[in-house]
Amino acid sequence: MTDDVLVVHGGTPLQGRIRVRGAKNLVSKAMVAALLGDSPSRLFDVPKIRDVEVVRGLLGLHGVKVTDGDEDGELVFDPANVESASTDQINVHAGSSRIPILFCGPLLHRLGHAFIPDLGGCHIGPRPIDFHLQALREFGATVDKTPEGLHLSAPNGLHGTKFALPYPSVGATEQVLLTAVMAEGVTELRNAAVEPEIIDLICVLQKMGAIIKVHTDRVIEIQGVPKLHGYTHRPIPDRIEAASWAAAALATRGHVEVLGAEQADMMTFLNVFRSVGGEYEVTDTRPPRPGQPGQEGGIRFWHPGGELQATALETDVHPGFMTDWQQPLVVALTQARGLSIVHETVYEQRLGYTEALNSMGANIQVYRDCLGGTPCRFGRRNFKHSAVIAGPSKLHAADLVIPDLRAGFSHLIAALAAEGTSRVYGVDLINRGYEDFEAKLADLGAQVERP
Ligand code: EPU
Numbered sequence: 001m002t003d004d005v006l007v008v009h010g011g012t013p014l015q016g017r018i019r020v021r022g023a024k025n026l027v028s029k030a031m032v033a034a035l036l037g038d039s040p041s042r043l044f045d046v047p048k049i050r051d052v053e054v055v056r057g058l059l060g061l062h063g064v065k066v067t068d069g070d071e072d073g074e075l076v077f078d079p080a081n082v083e084s085a086s087t088d089q090i091n092v093h094a095g096s097s098r099i100p101i102l103f104c105g106p107l108l109h110r111l112g113h114a115f116i117p118d119l120g121g122c123h124i125g126p127r128p129i130d131f132h133l134q135a136l137r138e139f140g141a142t143v144d145k146t147p148e149g150l151h152l153s154a155p156n157g158l159h160g161t162k163f164a165l166p167y168p169s170v171g172a173t174e175q176v177l178l179t180a181v182m183a184e185g186v187t188e189l190r191n192a193a194v195e196p197e198i199i200d201l202i203c204v205l206q207k208m209g210a211i212i213k214v215h216t217d218r219v220i221e222i223q224g225v226p227k228l229h230g231y232t233h234r235p236i237p238d239r240i241e242a243a244s245w246a247a248a249a250l251a252t253r254g255h256v257e258v259l260g261a262e263q264a265d266m267m268t269f270l271n272v273f274r275s276v277g278g279e280y281e282v283t284d285t286r287p288p289r290p291g292q293p294g295q296e297g298g299i300r301f302w303h304p305g306g307e308l309q310a311t312a313l314e315t316d317v318h319p320g321f322m323t324d325w326q327q328p329l330v331v332a333l334t335q336a337r338g339l340s341i342v343h344e345t346v347y348e349q350r351l352g353y354t355e356a357l358n359s360m361g362a363n364i365q366v367y368r369d370c371l372g373g374t375p376c377r378f379g380r381r382n383f384k385h386s387a388v389i390a391g392p393s394k395l396h397a398a399d400l401v402i403p404d405l406r407a408g409f410s411h412l413i414a415a416l417a418a419e420g421t422s423r424v425y426g427v428d429l430i431n432r433g434y435e436d437f438e439a440k441l442a443d444l445g446a447q448v449e450r451p
Helices: 024-036 050-061 087-091 099-111 130-138 170-180 196-207 239-251 263-275 323-333 354-359 405-417 427-432 437-443
Strands: 005-010 015-019 041-043 065-068 075-078 113-116 142-146 149-153 162-164 186-190 211-214 220-223 255-259 279-283 298-302 312-314 336-343 363-367 386-391 399-401 420-425 447-449
Touching (some): 015 437, 024 041, 024 050, 024 075, 024 099, 024 170, 024 196, 050 065, 050 087, 050 099, 050 427, 087 113, 087 149, 099 113, 099 130, 099 149, 099 170, 130 142, 130 162, 130 170, 170 186, 170 196, 170 220, 196 211, 239 255, 239 298, 239 405, 263 298, 263 323, 323 336, 323 405, 354 363, 354 399, 354 405, 399 405, 405 427, 405 437, 437 447
Parallel strands (some): 015 255, 162 186
Antiparallel strands (some): 005 447, 113 149, 142 149, 186 220, 211 220, 279 298, 363 386
């Protein structure tokens, strides 16, 4: 732990330009989809982050040859020799990511059985997988829970089904998609998640030969096909990373251009960013013309000077305000005049990180009630899932320990915004989802160093 520390000299506005690549929460799923093809797939703009390494490792164990393509960030997947892996080998990846649960459907289709290790991911609540298992059973899979992990089989094959999710879970919707595309017959999924990353996964599967209709009102209909082939795909950019840098620009009173950021996927964030007093400009991509170089577009975010204004917001499934945008933005809200209210409705325990902000001088109170919005699933269940942020507060330096990925980035932003020198421990966790974040910090003029 002691070598995994970043010393942050705060108080300098972040200024400059960085680039985001393919969305972590699409890329990892597109990699799993490659298992379903009977020919190679090619994915571009893959960020070098820990979750990608975990999925690459698991694919490799199952006989998928993964190689680097010609372009930086290009991966090629050859699923010609898909094979079983031993539970010991798979268990090396236990606790490292939540993506392994999505291997169920593809492995059942390719091998007739699957072993899934204990899952990892961020500690932001219990994160059950009951919807996933319920859906897999609906398709005809049998699930055997053992102390070492989950053993699944499909003795009578996988068959299309009609299924409604109790909540529009991103992962469970992906589970259904990755299973239904090659299940026999038609699947109708109701109350599905429709995040841009899901739509992009549907695009990947469609390129592979799947037949998927997205109806209104969260209904997705999938007509199973017996065979899928490989895909070539450039993923949507990482809208969580883009918003994280935007929040960092606002909290440090800086100016950051995020190349690659896509307005359409970030509309809700942009509305909130503007309503608290941040400014942004969408810059278009221009192809090269004779005598003129091209220009990559993105979004420039900046603090226009003066004071930020408090706001009330509620995290929600798409098209709502993403739960992963919440932690970075709250740091900026500590600098806004008045009382801001944040109601977290996606995860029951995603406000624990506010204690660290309070230790730096912020004034944030957390409540069990559903504040400022509609009652949610957590209102009567004793979870502190609403926050009131009184600002502006002058942040001072502190020693911080990173609890999870997004909260970790918010700690980092707080340290950058604070006066004085902070020590941020456990920063390696940030590499799970932010490519080259230390190099990007350097590009933005942050005063950070490894001791
Ligand atoms: N849920 C259940 N049972 C299930 C599945 C989910 O009760 O079987 C509940 C969860 O406990 C949670 C809610 O449903 O309260 C939503 O969870 P969801 O399944 O949508 O989340 P996920 O698929 O596990 C993905 C992202 C998260 C992101 C959420 C919401 C990946 C790898 N992770 O998680 O991203 O916060 O969707 O958008 O795609 C991150 O990137 O840091 C991250 C945590």
